[in-house]
Amino acid sequence: MRSGIPVGRFFGFPVRMNWSILVMIWLFAWSLASATLPAAAPGHPPAIYWLAGICGAVLLIASVLAHEIMHAVIARAHGIGVEGLTLWMFGGVATFTDEPKTPAADFRIAAAGPATSLVLAAAFGGASAATAALGLGPLAVRVGWWLAGVNLLLGVFNLLPGAPLDGGRIVRSILWSRSKDRLKATVGAARAGVVLGVLLIALGLLDFLTGRNLGGIWTIFIGWFLLSAARGEQQQAGLRRLLEGVRVQDVMTRGPRTAPGWFTLDNFVDQYVMSQPHSAFPVTDIDGRVQGMITLTQLRAVPAEHRATTRVSDVAIPLERVPRAEPSQLLIDVFQQITPDTGGRVLVFEGDRLVGIVTRSDLSRYVEVRSVSPGSRG
Numbered sequence: 001m002r003s004g005i006p007v008g009r010f011f012g013f014p015v016r017m018n019w020s021i022l023v024m025i026w027l028f029a030w031s032l033a034s035a036t037l038p039a040a041a042p043g044h045p046p047a048i049y050w051l052a053g054i055c056g057a058v059l060l061i062a063s064v065l066a067h068e069i070m071h072a073v074i075a076r077a078h079g080i081g082v083e084g085l086t087l088w089m090f091g092g093v094a095t096f097t098d099e100p101k102t103p104a105a106d107f108r109i110a111a112a113g114p115a116t117s118l119v120l121a122a123a124f125g126g127a128s129a130a131t132a133a134l135g136l137g138p139l140a141v142r143v144g145w146w147l148a149g150v151n152l153l154l155g156v157f158n159l160l161p162g163a164p165l166d167g168g169r170i171v172r173s174i175l176w177s178r179s180k181d182r183l184k185a186t187v188g189a190a191r192a193g194v195v196l197g198v199l200l201i202a203l204g205l206l207d208f209l210t211g212r213n214l215g216g217i218w219t220i221f222i223g224w225f226l227l228s229a230a231r232g233e234q235q236q237a238g239l240r241r242l243l244e245g246v247r248v249q250d251v252m253t254r255g256p257r258t259a260p261g262w263f264t265l266d267n268f269v270d271q272y273v274m275s276q277p278h279s280a281f282p283v284t285d286i287d288g289r290v291q292g293m294i295t296l297t298q299l300r301a302v303p304a305e306h307r308a309t310t311r312v313s314d315v316a317i318p319l320e321r322v323p324r325a326e327p328s329q330l331l332i333d334v335f336q337q338i339t340p341d342t343g344g345r346v347l348v349f350e351g352d353r354l355v356g357i358v359t360r361s362d363l364s365r366y367v368e369v370r371s372v373s374p375g376s377r378g
């Protein structure tokens, strides 16, 4: 979802577009050009309808971008870093480097988007009414009203009170300012998101089964997306609660066995992989400096007949790509870094000295023990 083609910077924020946005532009342009516009202003050649349809669709994407940019502008004003904005099938996503520090900031950042959409709806509506009053271009008037309608829908939909929608963030900010407990507020907003997702799916099903229109499928789709995103936020919040105050040093495996980078893979298999219970090894050079990490995945990628001539350091994940942490760091911050494509582990350094390793199984064991132990807050 976060992937996309970079299309430039707006207000200083890098913007990416997912390919799915092209599908949306086509779909909107097509529905305008083939149905909405010919019905409103008959008698034009198809090319004119398509031109107007594409203009409308592109202006709609620009409206979605404006919504996201306003989230980002307000976030930046509150000292929050913005990684970038991505446009995709379901609208836009602004990615921030950190979370709002106060309920008031949370509220303002969330409200900025829907407010923008509602202002745009009013602006497009006003412009269309003015154009119509002057008796100019019925096609432009129809596209303008359509843009007003869709922006109104975007504003209202995003205000629905469940995470991850903007309305859910607003709910969170209110719960947060009441309870002073941000995590509890996050859980509450995510729960509301789950309910909202289920409701939308039910509504869509009803719409579809009563055969009124195919729009029901779209509602089901959006409900499903909301439901899974809200569930993800619930899990994330549960995990945060479980790992509150836990540091890397509490769960890491100390003094991990390292593998010599100059060994051939054959020797490495004989002397390390076969005789050790581990499936990942930090790799050192001849002076004992850590160069990277090797896991069974890198090993498997080399055909057996080449293992006698390939060295461990040739296939190891280079150190700059291996997630690293310090013993005193909070575990939850390290948790996000553990992904399969970086070896599924985090190396723990004290200065330049390797002191430990955190694996996925270290984490899941810790989470399991914590969740069954008496006095657990999970």
Ligand SMILES: [Zn+2]
Pocket: 067, 068, 071, 113, 114, 158, 166
């Ligand atoms: Zn928004």
